[in-house]
Amino acid sequence: MATSQADAKDRQFLAVIGDEDSVTGLLLAGIGHVTAPPDSQKNFLVVDNKTENAAIEAAFERFTTERKDIGIILINQHIADRIRNRIDTYTAAFPTVLEIPSKDHPYDPEKDSVLRRVRRLFGE
Amino acid sequence: MSGAADREAVFPTRQSLGIMKAKLKGAETGHNLLKRKSEALTKRFREITRRIDEAKRKMGRVMQIASLSLAEVTYAVGGNIGYQIQESAKSARFRIRAKQENVSGVLLPAFEAYQTEGNNDFAMTGLGKGGQQVQRCRETYARAVEALVELASLQTAFVILDEVIKVVNRRVNAIEHVIIPRTENTIKYINSELDELDREEFYRLKKVAAKKQRDNAETDAQMKAKKAEQQRLLAIAEGENVEGEQATEAPAASEATDLPDDTPADILAAEEDEDIIF
Numbered sequence: 001m002a003t004s005q006a007d008a009k010d011r012q013f014l015a016v017i018g019d020e021d022s023v024t025g026l027l028l029a030g031i032g033h034v035t036a037p038p039d040s041q042k043n044f045l046v047v048d049n050k051t052e053n054a055a056i057e058a059a060f061e062r063f064t065t066e067r068k069d070i071g072i073i074l075i076n077q078h079i080a081d082r083i084r085n086r087i088d089t090y091t092a093a094f095p096t097v098l099e100i101p102s103k104d105h106p107y108d109p110e111k112d113s114v115l116r117r118v119r120r121l122f123g124e
Numbered sequence: 125m126s127g128a129a130d131r132e133a134v135f136p137t138r139q140s141l142g143i144m145k146a147k148l149k150g151a152e153t154g155h156n157l158l159k160r161k162s163e164a165l166t167k168r169f170r171e172i173t174r175r176i177d178e179a180k181r182k183m184g185r186v187m188q189i190a191s192l193s194l195a196e197v198t199y200a201v202g203g204n205i206g207y208q209i210q211e212s213a214k215s216a217r218f219r220i221r222a223k224q225e226n227v228s229g230v231l232l233p234a235f236e237a238y239q240t241e242g243n244n245d246f247a248m249t250g251l252g253k254g255g256q257q258v259q260r261c262r263e264t265y266a267r268a269v270e271a272l273v274e275l276a277s278l279q280t281a282f283v284i285l286d287e288v289i290k291v292v293n294r295r296v297n298a299i300e301h302v303i304i305p306r307t308e309n310t311i312k313y314i315n316s317e318l319d320e321l322d323r324e325e326f327y328r329l330k331k332v333a334a335k336k337q338r339d340n341a342e343t344d345a346q347m348k349a350k351k352a353e354q355q356r357l358l359a360i361a362e363g364e365n366v367e368g369e370q371a372t373e374a375p376a377a378s379e380a381t382d383l384p385d386d387t388p389a390d391i392l393a394a395e396e397d398e399d400i401i402f
Contacts, residue, residue, distance in 0.1 A: 011222060012216075012220055012221065013216050013219060013220070014218070014220060014272075014273075020206045021191065021194055021206070022191075023206070023210065024194065024205065024206040024209050024210070025191070025194045025261065025265045025268075026265060027209050027213045028194075028258070028261055028262045028265050029262060029265035029266045029268070029269045030216060030217030030218040030239065030262070030266065031216055031217075031218045031269060032213025032214070032216060033214075033215055033216035034214050034215070042213075044213070046206075046210065071220050071222060071235060072220060072235065072272070072273065072276040074272060092283075093233070093280050093283045093287075094233075094280070096235075096276040096277075096279050096283075098272060098275060098276045098279060100183065100187055100272065101183070101184050101187045102187075102191075103195075106184075112180065114283075115176070115177070115180060117282075117286070118173045118176055
């Protein structure tokens with residue numbers, strides 16, 4: 001527990017993987033952050049129809065394992081569906097992966113990996 | 125695999141019986157405590173799952189409103205501002221802080237959103253037109269992000285609690301179904317072995333007592349016989365016909381004493397032979 005405690009203290013940013021509108025809105029709220037110039041890494045990724053799944057997975061990998069300053073990852077549900085396997089097998093507590101609805105795709109609680117676990121536990 | 129024969133490898137002594145009894149007591153106390161911990165965690169867990177369900181639904185509504193206000197911005201500005209915003213994002217104004225909450229010895233993180241003062245990456249956004257809409261959109265999204273952060277902390281707590289409850293339940297079951305039966309078996313085994321030893325000891329004592337009694341009786345009989353013999357010898361000191369009997373007895377006795385003398389001599393000789401061989 002001690003390691004995760006120290007771990008949690010440094011995590012102060014949110015990260016976004018989403019379509020253009022979601023990312024724009026969240027950046028407007030002020031969550032966008034770009035690290036210092038040498039390797040200036042953004043904490044957001046804009047995904048459109050042309051973005052390949054490999055790129056999404058790479059970004060997801062970068063946010064979850066490589067960067068130690070991200071506490072929450074917001075990902076659009078329809079994008080999460082494209083890398084559903086990765087999201088379902090991701091079980092670590094930090095950073096938290098949160099599936100959010102997007103403008104064009106209504107939110108479906110049945111697909112959410114955490115909500116599915118909630119439902120399974122209650123035997124619904 | 126906790127069969128009747130399943131027990132710990134201990135020597136059946138009184139000391140290990142004491143150790144096993146203490147262990148059984150400890151296991152039972154631990155089992156009770158862990159069970160209570162598991163119940164407390166499960167209660168918390170159910171509360172959190174219920175709140176997650178609510179928060180997820182709320183998030184859907186909040187994000188819908190936020191998307192609408194972004195659409196207003198796009199309309200007011202009269203073009204897509206996405207690119208401009210992505211390029212001007214430099215430093216996060218909206219950050220999170222992790223706090224710890226202690227539930228029965230489990231540290232649950234809770235995220236708390238806070239806004240840093242003084243850095244505004246989007247001062248120029250909407251300067252030409254639609255500034256008011258941009259401002260409103262920012263506020264809407266800030267509220268949405270706050271809701272998301274709350275949901276995220278619930279979700280983190282959910283994941284951690286899920287894991288911890290599994291571990292605690294596993295321990296409870298292990299103690300209940302493996303450790304306690306095994307310790308009980310061991311105690312039973314030690315008790316039966318100790319009883320067995322007691323019985324053996326009793327039997328041995330009885331045997332020794334019987335042997336002693338027999339020996340005593342024998343020596344008594346011999347003494348009596350001796351006395352009778354002496355009396356008889358005294359009585360027939362003059363008689364000569366008894367002499368022959370005594371003479372036959374004497375050689376037999378001497379033979380009996382000779383035999384034990386011979387055997388050690390043989391053994392010594394054998395050993396000497398072996399020494400010579402090697």
